[in-house]
Amino acid sequence: MAAARTIIVAGAGIGGLTAALSLAAKGFRVxxxxxxxxxxxxxxxxxxxPNASRILVDLGLRPRLAARAVTPEAINIxxxxxxxxIARLPLGEAASLRAGAPYWVMHRADLQAALLAAVSDHPDIDLRLGCQFEDVTSHAKGLTVVQRRGNARQQELATTLVGADGIWSAVRNHLFPEVQPQFSGLIAWRGTLDATTLPREYTSARVQLWMGPDAHLVAYPISGARQINVVAIVPGTWNRPGWSAPGEANELKSAFASQRWPATARMLIGAVDGWRRWAxxxxxxxxxxxxxxxxLLGDAAHAMLPFAAQGAGMAIEDAAVLAKCLSEGSGDNIAGIPAALKRYGRQRRGRVLRVQRAARQQGRIYHLTGPLALARDLAIKAMGPERMLARQNWIYDWRV
Ligand SMILES: Cc1cc2nc3c(=O)[nH]c(=O)nc-3n(C[C@H](O)[C@H](O)[C@H](O)COP(=O)(O)OP(=O)(O)OC[C@H]3O[C@@H](n4cnc5c(N)ncnc54)[C@H](O)[C@@H]3O)c2cc1C
Structure with a gap:
């Protein structure tokens, strides 16, 4: 494959792996x-x-994901x-048929493993583990990207560099050092449960969203419905980077005190063994x-609060749009790449900002207290499940 078609992607998260597959599908070497x-x-x-699963299905990933992903029947609010x-939003096969793609819940590691297997099978993708992006310089022939493995540095010529290296992105830091992640004042606690240990009403294939004073709780089946994923969001000051710090269960239990939370919600919190937390x-x-x-792509460009459940989805959409813009706009012509990338940014930014706003607003609504919580619950009941679900159409019906 001509060096003129070589693209370097920094980061093998959901965004980077999907970008590599999308670009390779358009004939690029990655x-x-x-x-x-x-x-x-x-x-x-x-x-x-469906906005994200549709892209994964088009990349041929359905067979690799089918055994592990779960299609929930409903979102119970x-x-x-x-x-x-107070509301049950129908999902299941009918919603998948309407959207032309499934609504899936799954373990992040299962998605990453499926993407990784597809990447490993692809002859035009070279995945280098233990290899860190360090620096990049532009010149007439394209880019020289410096990568580091241990103490050894290596240079590589490429036409394009994609920074899919997450919220603490080194590529973004190279371009826009003034932009820094901001702590939201919220902490996500997560744990998993063996589904066989819970009563049936907790383990049916549905997403449970519990809204409560200053906190909320989400639970759904993963890993072929053998496990239940539980995530609790609470305010806090602990703000270290990372995804997996151990958390002290009693600290979380006190945020879900019995005066404010019903026993059914507290039961989920109490059943988890081995909490992990991330700021x-x-x-x-x-x-x-x-x-x-x-x-930039994915969290490197737009890390958001997880309350619209669209962080990975937006990274997947970015990947598909980036590949489309590069294949339509540049071909083997290096001079066309900056304009193609600008088109990518323009096509993505407005939508992602809207999703970010929706996620922030959702979080505020979930955590309401007192009369405002009562008004929220009444409004949700009055709206009814079909209208509630239709409010998500602008997210779910999106296509590349
Ligand atoms: C370990 C981990 C666990 C996560 N757990 C959850 C979760 O439980 N729930 C949730 O909603 N979201 C989680 N996320 C975030 C979620 O996956 C992302 O929001 C979303 O998928 C967007 O992914 P991304 O590819 O843009 O970034 P990320 O998933 O953060 O991937 C970035 C990748 O870049 C790599 N990287 C960083 N710096 C460099 C460098 N200089 N050179 C080369 N590579 C580099 C990182 O090692 C990482 O693999 C997690 C992310 C990670 C990395």
Whole structure:
């Protein structure tokens, strides 16, 4: 394959792996640099709505994901104030048929493993683990990317560099050092449960969302429904980077005190053994996502609060749009790359900002207290499940 078609992707997360597959499908040769020596089994559940699953299906991933992904029958919205369910939004096969793609819930590690297997099978993708992006310089022939493995440095010529290296992105830091992640004041706690240990009403294939005073709780089946993923979001000051710090169960239990939370919600919290927590950081709007032949993608460009369940989804959409813009706009012509990348940024930024806003607003609504919580619950009941679900159509019906 001509060097003129070589693209380097920094980061083998969901965004970087999907970008590599999307670019290779358009005929590009891709080198992925991943600083981790191996891709960890880290992380908890992810929800993938049809806007994102459609892209994975088009990349041929359905057979690799089918055994592990779960299609929930419904999203059950529960209110701590009301003591139980206030709405049930139907998903299941009917919703998948309407959207033309499934709504999936799965373990992050399962998605990453499926993407990794597809990447490893692809002859035009070279995944380099333990290899860190370090520096990049632009010149007439394209880019020279410096990568580091241990103490050894190596240079590689490429036409384009894609920074898919997550919220603490080194590529973004190279382009826009003034942009820094901001701590949201919220902490996500997560754990998993063996589904066979719970009563049936907790383990049916549904997403449970519990809204309550200053906190919320989400639970759904993962790993072929053998496990239940539980995530609790609470305010806090602990703000270290990372995805997997151990958490002290009693600290979380006190945020879900019995005076404010019903026993059914507290039962889920109490049943988890081995909590992990991560501080929620977000990025401010960085304005430009590209500079010359370098582009940012996924959390590196727009890390957001997880309350719209679209962080991975937006990274997957970015990957598909980036590949489309590069294949339509540049071909073997290096001079066309900056304009193609600018088009990518323009096509993505407005939508992602809207999703970021929706996620922030969702979080505020979930955590309401007192009369405002009552008004919220009444409004949800009055709206009804079909209208509630239709409010998500602008997210789910999106196509490349
Ligand atoms: C270990 C882990 C666990 C997660 N767990 C959850 C979870 O439980 N729930 C949830 O909603 N979201 C989780 N996320 C975030 C979620 O996966 C992302 O929001 C989303 O998928 C967007 O992914 P991304 O590819 O943009 O970034 P990320 O998933 O963060 O991937 C970035 C990748 O870049 C690599 N990298 C960083 N710096 C460099 C460098 N200089 N050179 C080369 N490679 C580099 C990182 O090692 C990482 O593999 C997790 C992310 C990680 C990395």
């Amino acid at each position: 080198i992925i640099l991943e600083k981790a020596e191996r891709l960890e089994e880290a992380g908890a559940g992810l929800q993938l709505s 529960m209110s701590a104030r009301a003591g139980g369910e 929620l950081f977000t990025l401010p709007d960085i304005g430009e996502w590209t500079d010359g032949a370098i582009a």
